[in-house]
Amino acid sequence: MAVATTIDKPAVAPVVSRLVGRGALAGADRLWALAFVTPYLAVFIAFVVYPVSYGLWLGSNWASYQQLFADPVYPRAIVNTLIYLLVAVNLKLALALLLSGVFMRKGWWSKLLLLIFILPWAVPGIPSFISIHWMLNSQWGLINNAIWELFQVDGPPWLDNSNLALGSVIYAHIWKWLPFWTVIFLAGRMAIPRELYEAAEVDGASVVGRFVHITFPLLASLYLVCTLLSTIWALGDFNSVRFISGGGPALSTHVLATLGIRNAFELGSPQLGMATVLTALPLLIPLVYLLMRHLKKGEVAL
Amino acid sequence: MSLARRARFDRIIAEAGIVLLSAVLIIWTIVPLYNMVRVSLQEKEDVLASSVFPTSVSLHSFYTALHEGYWLLKNFWGQMGNSLYIGITVAFLTLAIGTLTSFTISRMRIKHGWMLTNAALMTYMIPMSFLAIPFYSIMGKYGLLDNPIALIAVEVTFATPYAIFIFKQYGASIPHELDEAARIDGASPPQIFYRIYLPLMAPALVAIGTYALLLSWNEYLYAFLLLSSDSSITVPVGLGKFLNSDEAPWNYLMAAAIIYALPPMAIYYAFRRKMNSGLTMGGVKG
Numbered sequence: 026m027a028v029a030t031t032i033d034k035p036a037v038a039p040v041v042s043r044l045v046g047r048g049a050l051a052g053a054d055r056l057w058a059l060a061f062v063t064p065y066l067a068v069f070i071a072f073v074v075y076p077v078s079y080g081l082w083l084g085s086n087w088a089s090y091q092q093l094f095a096d097p098v099y100p101r102a103i104v105n106t107l108i109y110l111l112v113a114v115n116l117k118l119a120l121a122l123l124l125s126g127v128f129m130r131k132g133w134w135s136k137l138l139l140l141i142f143i144l145p146w147a148v149p150g151i152p153s154f155i156s157i158h159w160m161l162n163s164q165w166g167l168i169n170n171a172i173w174e175l176f177q178v179d180g181p182p183w184l185d186n187s188n189l190a191l192g193s194v195i196y197a198h199i200w201k202w203l204p205f206w207t208v209i210f211l212a213g214r215m216a217i218p219r220e221l222y223e224a225a226e227v228d229g230a231s232v233v234g235r236f237v238h239i240t241f242p243l244l245a246s247l248y249l250v251c252t253l254l255s256t257i258w259a260l261g262d263f264n265s266v267r268f269i270s271g272g273g274p275a276l277s278t279h280v281l282a283t284l285g286i287r288n289a290f291e292l293g294s295p296q297l298g299m300a301t302v303l304t305a306l307p308l309l310i311p312l313v314y315l316l317m318r319h320l321k322k323g324e325v326a327l
Numbered sequence: 328m329s330l331a332r333r334a335r336f337d338r339i340i341a342e343a344g345i346v347l348l349s350a351v352l353i354i355w356t357i358v359p360l361y362n363m364v365r366v367s368l369q370e371k372e373d374v375l376a377s378s379v380f381p382t383s384v385s386l387h388s389f390y391t392a393l394h395e396g397y398w399l400l401k402n403f404w405g406q407m408g409n410s411l412y413i414g415i416t417v418a419f420l421t422l423a424i425g426t427l428t429s430f431t432i433s434r435m436r437i438k439h440g441w442m443l444t445n446a447a448l449m450t451y452m453i454p455m456s457f458l459a460i461p462f463y464s465i466m467g468k469y470g471l472l473d474n475p476i477a478l479i480a481v482e483v484t485f486a487t488p489y490a491i492f493i494f495k496q497y498g499a500s501i502p503h504e505l506d507e508a509a510r511i512d513g514a515s516p517p518q519i520f521y522r523i524y525l526p527l528m529a530p531a532l533v534a535i536g537t538y539a540l541l542l543s544w545n546e547y548l549y550a551f552l553l554l555s556s557d558s559s560i561t562v563p564v565g566l567g568k569f570l571n572s573d574e575a576p577w578n579y580l581m582a583a584a585i586i587y588a589l590p591p592m593a594i595y596y597a598f599r600r601k602m603n604s605g606l607t608m609g610g611v612k613g
Binding site: 053054057058061062064065066068069071072073075076077079080083124127130134138140141142143144145146147148149150151152153155156157158159160164165167170171174200257258260261262263264267268282285286289290295298299302305309313316317320 | 345348349352353355356357358359360361362363365366374375378379423424425427428430431432435437443446448449450452453454455456457458459460461462463464465480481483484487491515516517520544545547548552563566567569570577580581584585587588591592595596599
């Protein structure tokens with residue numbers, strides 16, 4: 026399998042291992058090691074441990090939860106968050122898994138297609154989201170202009186109807202992140218030995234059969250890890266909602282991440298904002314736990 | 328005979344399917360980008376025209392953006408400079424801290440290296456936006472609001488964990504015998520780090536440097552919260568300000584957005600292979 030599996034290192038090994046010190050580091054080496062990890066430790070303590078503790082302290086005020094639960098925007102934001110996570114993440118990953126198969130085809134066309142296809146990933150998010158926001162404007166946007174030219178009817182008010190607005194946010198999320206996950210699955214597919222498919226072909230397996238019996242079982246673990254990771258990232262996604270719907274119309278498309286920022290900065294209550302965000306922990310902690318467990322098993326390298 | 332015809336028929340169907348799928352994919356991908364270009368090519372008065380194709384094509388809005396000829400674009404080049412300065416600093420610090428940490432964990436075999444790895448993993452899994460509120464308060468206490476250092480700090484914090492994973496994985500392919508040989512010749516840890524580890528890590532350094540630069544260049548939320556004055560904001564924050572203005576200078580906005588998007592796209596496509604080899608080692612945090 027791997028090329029560099031065994032390089033025999035005979036007589037030197039025992040001598041060297043003492044010098045390098047497989048156990049505890051000694052003297053100067055220890056100081057060097059300490060000096061080398063200090064920058065990271067400093068960053069971790071100052072900018073992760075401290076903000077996390079401070080955030081937990083800000084969110085430990087019971088009164089802000091009472092205030093939060095009394096806010097009619099909050100339950101709507103919870104529902105939106107769940108819809109966003111379930112629909113956007115799963116639809117995106119299922120499409121990515123299928124599309125990655127298309128890019129496995131040989132030839133210049135699929136290479137060129139891939140180059141075009143990854144554009145949304147290469148373009149920074151903010152310009153794209155601003156463009157999508159304007160494109161979906163019901164009066165002057167490109168989409169409704171096109172609908173008018175083609176069918177002579179007024180298109181739907183994409184961003185002025187709460188369901189359509191949430192749908193638009195999901196569309197923007199999928200548009201932006203589909204290429205990234207497709208490339209991940211493409212890399213996963215390329216790691217599957219060709220011989221498996223050749224053997225299946227000899228046995229007369231169909232395209233669907235090969236996907237069900239070879240591709241999917243071998244990619245299942247990767248697919249699960251990607252689902253968990255993508256869900257965690259989507260839970261913290263601020264930009265899609267902020268720029269596509271802005272939480273509107275009438276605060277009906279907020280998710281927890283944007284509502285937290287709104288409560289903290291627009292309403293000027295960091296405690297309320299932190300309480301909003303912390304109510305995502307019952308979802309976040311199991312996701313992180315599952316992800317850590319799968320990564321520990323080492324089937325999928327991160 | 329009929330079998331051969333059947334096979335040919337199947338192939339034609341498959342080809343047609345590919346053509347159709349390609350068309351759908353290209354349209355899906357291009358539409359928002361086409362909209363960006365379409366609006367940027369229009370005059371301010373034509374922005375509200377109900378057309379699919381630009382009515383009167385002109386490069387006027389690009390000219391305006393490049394010459395900062397509109398009040399919202401007053402400091403456009405200054406903002407590009409801020410984005411670049413912050414991005415390069417973040418890339419450099421991420422590389423420095425990431426390589427030092429991964430070198431210590433995997434090459435010096437320190438006792439509690441796994442704790443550092445777990446700390447990095449935990450950081451990687453905290454949604455960035457969830458920490459924005461306490462981070463803002465803390466930066467206020469430090470007196471670093473409206474200071475690029477605050478933004479650099481947060482970007483480095485969130486870029487380093489991924490850097491450490493990739494460096495650890497890439498570094499595993501560098502034989503330990505090299506370190507050991509250098510050891511016998513009397514090299515100290517900094518010499519091994521600088522003379523052996525870093526040069527052999529070059530491809531991973533390029534991948535992670537690009538990753539950190541792009542992460543920082545694309546950042547909106549923290550830049551929006553931490554930076555406020557016209558002279559210190561980055562381009563995405565400036566673009567966001569357009570949205571909140573009452574006028575609709577969409578052509579200027581889109582022209583500025585395109586100018587801002589071009590450098591990272593060029594970098595992305597230039598380093599695509601390197602980034603992709605980073606990808607096959609794992610997953611890049613988009």
